[in-house]
Amino acid sequence: VQAIGILKQFQCQDPILVVAPSSLRGVWLEQLRRWAGVDPAKVQVIYAGSTPLDPDASWVIVSYALLVRQKHLLRDARGRPYRFVVCDECHYVKNPEAKRSRAVYAVAEEAKFLILISGTPVLNSAMELFPLLRLLDSRLPDESTFARRYFRSKNNDFGKSKWVEPQRELELHTYLFHKIGIRRKKEDVLKQLPAKRRQTILLKEATCGLSWQELMALEERLFGNADENEEDFAREELQRALKLVMKTKMRCCCDYVNDLLDNGIGKFLLFAHHRAMMDALESALQDRLRGGYIRIDGSTNQKERPDLVEQFQNDKDCHVALLSMTAMSEGVTLTAAEAVIFAELNWTPGVIVQCEARAHRLGQKNSVLIQYLLLEESATDSRCYRRLE
Structure with a gap:
């Protein structure tokens, strides 16, 4: 939100480039609309590398992966360098040798x-910050001088040099x-947040395969002429x-x-309904x-469930609870989670609200x-979500 506010103040005729992880492209589109009142028609979200840049777009949103593969995205539609650049989850480019880092550096410089922007802490060494700091402040000394000033010695472990002490x-x-950064600590931000925050993440399916085509045809039959508040749909067709x-x-x-795992998110609940989705998520x-995760669905033995819940609640190395919406929507406390992710939705809003309440309940401190x-x-x-609201 802070970045959007800053860019809104400086926005001129030049397009603004936003580089983000693939899954956050749709989030940026929604947040620009919500917080800055940006017309979605003025935002070009690049989902396929073959997409030509729109010369009328005021905002261009692209993933790190596409920026590496598609050289034409390194410049705006008129072939000029971008004057305004945002890198979300910038820890993605802390390794200067990586291809995506070099692509981002070329644009940023x-x-x-x-x-x-990043919400992920630097866990290993301040040296990980150096490539990013150089992008922000060209007056910094070279890497060796920076290292000698902020570290006492250098070790060689398993053939790799590492600055220590x-x-x-x-x-x-x-x-x-x-000088160059703004730090928002979690404990400070939490005071400004509601107890529960809902957010939609729009996923773009680029392949548009047979399932997509079949879905579009079915939705046209189901909802094409239906009133927004109509609920009398054939259950079999909805399912x-x-x-x-x-x-x-x-x-x-x-x-x-x-x-999410790359970005260092804390513990979270991951809800789904169909077994195929549960299996795919578990594989990931x-x-x-x-x-470092638990899974509870309809096939999980009832006697084993309390131990799995306790493992998620108390084991710091257990990061994710993969849960069936029908099997785990009631009677369980999972307040160790700081986020709840729904891979699938349910036509009945009450089921979703019950699932939310596994984490958002008495005992939750965040x-x-x-x-x-x-x-x-x-x-x-979209209708499932609007029914929830």
Whole structure:
């Protein structure tokens, strides 16, 4: 929100480039509309590398992956450098040797105004900050001089050089947060937030395969001439539409969960309904977390469930609870979660509200972020969410 406010003040005729993880492109579109009143027609979200840049767009939103692969995105539609650049989740480019880092550096170095945003702490060393600091402040010394000033010595572990024994930490901290950066601590921000925050994440399915085409045809029959408040739909057809939505957005949901894990999010609940979606999400979690998650669905033995709940609540290494919406919507406390993610929605709002309440309930000390992963242009998902509101 702060970045949007700053850019709104400086916006001129030149387009603004926003570089973000793939899953956050739709979030930026929604937040620009909500907080700055930006006309969506003036925002170009790039979902496919072959998409030509719109010379009339005031905002261009692109993923890190596409920026690497598509060289024409490094300049605006008229072939000029971007004057205004925002990098969301900028820790994605802390490794100067990575291809996406080099692509972002090329754009950022030519920009007149640059904003870097991240909510992920630097866990290893202040040296990880150096490439980003150089983008923001060209007066910084070279990397070696910077390292010698803020570290006492250098070790070689397993063939890799690493600066150790930090020094002048107060000086560096003062430079970071009084000269070039703004730090918003979680405990300060929480005071300004409601106890529960709902947010929609729009997922774009670029392939438009058979499931998508079948879904569009079915939704046209179901909702084409229906009143917004109409509820009398054939249950079988609704369930079929929800299943097609699941099939269409399954890959995007898994990608989004991977992005969440990359961004260092705390513990979260991950709700789904269909077994195919649950299995796909679990596969993504297994690849990233190994044993750092639990899964509870209708097939989970009732005697095992309390132990799994306790594991999520008390084990600091258990990051995610993958839960069935029908099996886990009642009677369980999971207040260790700071976020609730819905990969699928339910036509009955009460089921969703009950699922939200697993984390947003007595014993929860923090504000709970609740995200709904909606398939863009799907009337089924959008109607489910509007019924909830």
